[in-house]
Amino acid sequence: MSGWKEKYLAYLGSVRRYSPRTVAIYDEVIDSFAAFSGTPAEESLLPQIIRSYEVDLLKKDSARTVHLHLSVLSGFSKFLLREGVLKSNPVKAVSRPKLDKHLPEYYRVSSMEEYFEKTAYLPREAEALSGDPDYYGRLLSRIIILLLFNCGVRRSELISLTHASLDRNRKVLSVRGKGDKMREIPMLDEVIGEISVYETVSAGKFGGQAPETPLLLTEKGGALYPVYVDRTVKRELAGVPGITGRRSPHVLRHSVATGLLSDGADLNSIKEMLGHSSLAATQVYTHLSPEKLKKVYTSAHPRAKK
Numbered sequence: 001m002s003g004w005k006e007k008y009l010a011y012l013g014s015v016r017r018y019s020p021r022t023v024a025i026y027d028e029v030i031d032s033f034a035a036f037s038g039t040p041a042e043e044s045l046l047p048q049i050i051r052s053y054e055v056d057l058l059k060k061d062s063a064r065t066v067h068l069h070l071s072v073l074s075g076f077s078k079f080l081l082r083e084g085v086l087k088s089n090p091v092k093a094v095s096r097p098k099l100d101k102h103l104p105e106y107y108r109v110s111s112m113e114e115y116f117e118k119t120a121y122l123p124r125e126a127e128a129l130s131g132d133p134d135y136y137g138r139l140l141s142r143i144i145i146l147l148l149f150n151c152g153v154r155r156s157e158l159i160s161l162t163h164a165s166l167d168r169n170r171k172v173l174s175v176r177g178k179g180d181k182m183r184e185i186p187m188l189d190e191v192i193g194e195i196s197v198y199e200t201v202s203a204g205k206f207g208g209q210a211p212e213t214p215l216l217l218t219e220k221g222g223a224l225y226p227v228y229v230d231r232t233v234k235r236e237l238a239g240v241p242g243i244t245g246r247r248s249p250h251v252l253r254h255s256v257a258t259g260l261l262s263d264g265a266d267l268n269s270i271k272e273m274l275g276h277s278s279l280a281a282t283q284v285y286t287h288l289s290p291e292k293l294k295k296v297y298t299s300a301h302p303r304a305k306k
Helices: 003-014 020-037 047-058 063-082 109-118 135-151 155-160 189-206 226-237 249-262 267-274 279-285 290-300
Strands: 172-176 182-186
Touching (some): 003 020, 020 063, 249 267
């Protein structure tokens, strides 16, 4: 392992606060490039070598995977540029393969409402169900889905929430996003109420928690982790009418953006809520849903007006 790669990965984890999984992906890509060139990655970052690497990848991988590799190498190049190792970013001189456009997946609001109606008894009957050994786990599962869908937070952001993240007086949730950037997400009264029920049950099970301790704890009292959240989403949304595709925290996040856009929210507001660094990212992440397209068609098309 080259010394510069070690420094870069440490920077991603400590300064940029990338998740361990993301850092591992960067590690694998840089190693792959170094193996292809036969020398440490920082010594091989030349446009002609990167182009050859791209051509080799396209023989076996998709255009999207090639984009990922080039993005990682570009990020590494920018780091080396700041450190004075490189004089320019060589990846900028390499053209990237064209990506096929596709509509991202999302869940219809009606499907999510059906899930919440089916589990609505959980936060309302805390005392009656307190003797049920499985009650805490079921309540926690609903809260996970509730926060992902209502707030549009990333999986990593959900895991990092603490008791101090929720400001009940101002009705906002403070979230630490990518690049250690903080943002505030408005909270509905009913969502705040459900979190309060969960905190009461959690305190009764594990004892009182300090403001800076994790908001959500597993059945064993530990902090949430990525696989736990993924499994919860897959299990909770299984069998829900209308949800037949991929079940993941990311699709829940996209469903929030789609719902807001369909109801007339502007892209800048959605951008702020999701914590995107640029409007371009939000434009890719959102799209016209069939419902909004019908509204636009019936209100604007000359034939439809007649």
